[in-house]
Amino acid sequence: MYRYDEFDHAFVSARVEQFKDQVERRLAGELTEEQFRPLRLMNGVYLQLHAYMLRVAIPYGTLSGRQMHKLAHIARRYDRGYGHFTTRQNIQYNWPALSDMPAVLDELASVEMHALQTSGNCIRNVTADHFAGAAADEAADPRPYAEILRQWSSMHPEFSYLPRKFKIAVTGADRDRAAIQVHDIGLHLKKNEAGELGFAVYIGGGQGRTPMVAKKIRDFLPIEDLLTYTTAIVRVYNLNGRRDNKYKARIKILVHETGTEEITRQVETEWQAIKDTDLKMPQQDVDAIDNYFRMPNLPQRPEGWSQLAAARKADASFARWVDQNVTPHKNPDYGVVTISLKPIGGIPGDATDAQMDLVADIAEKFSNDEIRVSHEQNLVLPHVAIADLRIVYDLLLTDGLATANAGLITDIIACPGLDYCALANARSIPVAQRISERFGKPERQADIGELKIKISGCINACGHHHVGHIGILGVEKKGEELYQISLGGSGDEICTIGDITGRGFSSEEIVDAVETIVDRYLLVRTDKEENFLATYRRLGAAPFKDALYNETANAA
Amino acid sequence: MSVKVLTANRLTDGEAVWLGANGDWLDHIDGALVARHAEAVAALEEAGKAAIKSNLVIDVNVIDVEERGTNLYPLRLRERIRQLGPTIRLDLGKQAEKTSANAA
Structure with missing residues (x-):
C-alpha cells in the first residue's frame, strides 16, 4: 500500500490547520456562509437534510486495517455509530457537527487519510478496480x-x-x-x-x-x-x-x-x-x-483446497457464499473475498462501527492488512488464503457480513436518496430494501442469476441507475414519489445506457414492476446460462414493456 | 388550507430547526410561527434574512404546511423527512428523540 512521504504529511496537516481556522472564523461570524461554503466543500463537508455530511476519500478504494479502525472510531465518537460506503469508493458520515470537523480531519490525518477532492469542481478522488492487484x-x-x-x-x-x-x-x-x-x-x-x-x-x-x-x-x-x-x-x-x-x-x-x-x-x-x-x-x-503496490509475499497454502472441499460439502450456506463472493486470485492458493454490505432488507453500503472494526481485524489477520471499497458499495478482502476461507466466513457471520449475494439481484446499489440527501427528489433506500426482501430467498436469487439493480433518488445518478441491468430513477411528481425504470444498462466493458421503459410507477407499484420484469426474463431466457442482460440484448425492450404495460391484454 | 412556516439548519451542527413564535429556533416543528397571509410570509422571509446575518442558521426556507388539529404537517415529503428523520432508521433523527421522550 502507498505510504505518505514527508511532503504528503505536511500537505495534509497544513490543510487540516487551514480548515480548522476557517471553521473557527465561520463559527465566530467572521466568514459568511457564502464565503465558507466553497471552503467547506473543498474539505468534503456538505449540508444534508438532517445535519452536515462529511465525505472521506478512500483513494482508489484501498485502505489498511488501521485506517478502517479509524473510520470505525470516527463513526462511534463523532457520528451515530455507522458510515455509508458510496459508489465513489468513499465513506460518508451523516451526522457530524461542524464544530467537530477539524478534530475528525485531524484523526483522519493521523492515519494518512483526508477528505480532499471529494467535492468541488476539481479532479475528484481517482477510482479503480476494487480487485486491483489481486x-x-x-x-x-x-x-x-x-x-x-x-x-x-x-x-x-x-x-x-x-x-x-x-x-x-x-x-x-x-x-x-x-x-x-x-x-x-x-x-x-x-x-x-x-x-x-x-x-x-x-x-x-x-x-x-x-x-x-x-x-x-x-x-x-x-x-x-x-x-x-x-x-x-x-x-x-x-x-x-x-x-x-x-x-x-x-x-x-x-x-x-x-x-x-x-x-x-x-x-x-x-x-x-x-x-x-x-x-x-x-x-x-x-x-x-x-x-x-507490489504483490505481498503470500506463503504457499496448498492445504486449502482439500479443506475447502470438505467444508463446502458440510455446509451448503458456506458453499453458496464461496461460489458467489469469492473470486479467483493471481495466486491459486488464495481468493478475493467480497464482503456484502447488502444484507437482505438492509441499507446498501451502510456499516456499523463494530462491523468496520471486525472487517479491520479480519483484514489484519487474514488479508495481508488490506481492504478495498467497491463502487458497488461492498468491501473486499483482496488476499485471503483458501485455507482461511472457513474461518473468515465464520467471523463475518458473527456480525451479519456473510450475505452470499455478490452480483445477484439483492446486491443493489442505492444512493442515500431523500432519506438524507438535500438534492434528492425521492427515496432510494426503502425501494432497495423492499426489492431485497422480495427476492431474498437464496434459491430464487440463484435461479435469477447475475442481475444488477441500481437506484438513484434524483437525476444526478449517484446510484448509477443508467448502467443498471434494471435501473430505477426516483422523481417527484405532484408531491408523490414516482419511479422510472430503465433496462439494459451496463457499466462494464460493453458499456450501455439503459432504455427507459415508459411511464413510471408509484412507490407501492415499483417492487411489483421489478418482479414483473424478472418473471418475464425467466420466461423468455434461452436457459439459465443466458443472464438478464444477455436476454435483454437478444430480445430488446419489447417483451418487458409488454409485461409491464399490457397486463390487461395479457390477462385477456 | 396550506400555511407557511420558516425552516433552516442550525449553523453549529446542521440540525433542522423551525422559527418559533417567540423568535427562537426550535428543534421541532411544534410551536413554529405560522404565517397565514402574504404580509406574514414576508415577515418570515425577513426573519430568515436576519437569522442568516446573525449567524445562527443556514439554508433558510419558507415551506408549506397544513394545520391538522394541533399539528403542523409539511406538504412535501422532503420536509416531513426533515421533520422526523430518515424513514429507514427510526432510531435516528427527531423521531427517535420523540420516541425516547414518550417512553420516559
Missing part, C-alpha cells in the same frame, strides 16, 4: 497510476476551478469492474503485442441528467505519457468546457458538441506541445510508486 484476470495493477494521478491532481493550480467536477477511473483488466466508460476520463491499463504496458484512453463518459458512454480517443498510450496526455485532455476541457450552464459543463457535453474527431485533434495538438516536458514520467519514478 484479480487473476488483470494485466497489471492499475493503482500505481491512480496514485500518480492523485499526486499530480491534488491542489493542481491549473485544474482546481474546472467548469465542473472531473472524475477519472482506472482498470487493469479487460473485464471492466471500475465502470471506466462512464467517467470523464477512463483508463484501461493493458499490454501491447510487445508486452509493454500502456493505456487505452476514453473521454467524455458520464451519467447524471445527460448520460453518455465515453469515446475511445487512444488505443495505446505509453505509460510515460500518462500525465502529459491527461494534462492535454483536462486543459482542452478547462479552456473550452461550458461555464455558462451547470448542466452542460461536464466534458461529456464538450465531447458531444465538438465531436470525437475534433476533440481528439485538439487533445493531440495540445499534447504535442507538452509531451516532452517535465511531466513525462521517468521509469524510475513509476517504479518507485509501483513498489508500494
Whole structure:
C-alpha cells in the first residue's frame, strides 16, 4: 500500500490547520456562509437534510486495517455509530457537527487519510478496480497510476476551478469492474503485442441528467505519457468546457458538441506541445510508486483446497457464499473475498462501527492488512488464503457480513436518496430494501442469476441507475414519489445506457414492476446460462414493456 | 388550507430547526410561527434574512404546511423527512428523540 512521504504529511496537516481556522472564523461570524461554503466543500463537508455530511476519500478504494479502525472510531465518537460506503469508493458520515470537523480531519490525518477532492469542481478522488492487484484476470495493477494521478491532481493550480467536477477511473483488466466508460476520463491499463504496458484512453463518459458512454480517443498510450496526455485532455476541457450552464459543463457535453474527431485533434495538438516536458514520467519514478503496490509475499497454502472441499460439502450456506463472493486470485492458493454490505432488507453500503472494526481485524489477520471499497458499495478482502476461507466466513457471520449475494439481484446499489440527501427528489433506500426482501430467498436469487439493480433518488445518478441491468430513477411528481425504470444498462466493458421503459410507477407499484420484469426474463431466457442482460440484448425492450404495460391484454 | 412556516439548519451542527413564535429556533416543528397571509410570509422571509446575518442558521426556507388539529404537517415529503428523520432508521433523527421522550 502507498505510504505518505514527508511532503504528503505536511500537505495534509497544513490543510487540516487551514480548515480548522476557517471553521473557527465561520463559527465566530467572521466568514459568511457564502464565503465558507466553497471552503467547506473543498474539505468534503456538505449540508444534508438532517445535519452536515462529511465525505472521506478512500483513494482508489484501498485502505489498511488501521485506517478502517479509524473510520470505525470516527463513526462511534463523532457520528451515530455507522458510515455509508458510496459508489465513489468513499465513506460518508451523516451526522457530524461542524464544530467537530477539524478534530475528525485531524484523526483522519493521523492515519494518512483526508477528505480532499471529494467535492468541488476539481479532479475528484481517482477510482479503480476494487480487485486491483489481486484479480487473476488483470494485466497489471492499475493503482500505481491512480496514485500518480492523485499526486499530480491534488491542489493542481491549473485544474482546481474546472467548469465542473472531473472524475477519472482506472482498470487493469479487460473485464471492466471500475465502470471506466462512464467517467470523464477512463483508463484501461493493458499490454501491447510487445508486452509493454500502456493505456487505452476514453473521454467524455458520464451519467447524471445527460448520460453518455465515453469515446475511445487512444488505443495505446505509453505509460510515460500518462500525465502529459491527461494534462492535454483536462486543459482542452478547462479552456473550452461550458461555464455558462451547470448542466452542460461536464466534458461529456464538450465531447458531444465538438465531436470525437475534433476533440481528439485538439487533445493531440495540445499534447504535442507538452509531451516532452517535465511531466513525462521517468521509469524510475513509476517504479518507485509501483513498489508500494507490489504483490505481498503470500506463503504457499496448498492445504486449502482439500479443506475447502470438505467444508463446502458440510455446509451448503458456506458453499453458496464461496461460489458467489469469492473470486479467483493471481495466486491459486488464495481468493478475493467480497464482503456484502447488502444484507437482505438492509441499507446498501451502510456499516456499523463494530462491523468496520471486525472487517479491520479480519483484514489484519487474514488479508495481508488490506481492504478495498467497491463502487458497488461492498468491501473486499483482496488476499485471503483458501485455507482461511472457513474461518473468515465464520467471523463475518458473527456480525451479519456473510450475505452470499455478490452480483445477484439483492446486491443493489442505492444512493442515500431523500432519506438524507438535500438534492434528492425521492427515496432510494426503502425501494432497495423492499426489492431485497422480495427476492431474498437464496434459491430464487440463484435461479435469477447475475442481475444488477441500481437506484438513484434524483437525476444526478449517484446510484448509477443508467448502467443498471434494471435501473430505477426516483422523481417527484405532484408531491408523490414516482419511479422510472430503465433496462439494459451496463457499466462494464460493453458499456450501455439503459432504455427507459415508459411511464413510471408509484412507490407501492415499483417492487411489483421489478418482479414483473424478472418473471418475464425467466420466461423468455434461452436457459439459465443466458443472464438478464444477455436476454435483454437478444430480445430488446419489447417483451418487458409488454409485461409491464399490457397486463390487461395479457390477462385477456 | 396550506400555511407557511420558516425552516433552516442550525449553523453549529446542521440540525433542522423551525422559527418559533417567540423568535427562537426550535428543534421541532411544534410551536413554529405560522404565517397565514402574504404580509406574514414576508415577515418570515425577513426573519430568515436576519437569522442568516446573525449567524445562527443556514439554508433558510419558507415551506408549506397544513394545520391538522394541533399539528403542523409539511406538504412535501422532503420536509416531513426533515421533520422526523430518515424513514429507514427510526432510531435516528427527531423521531427517535420523540420516541425516547414518550417512553420516559
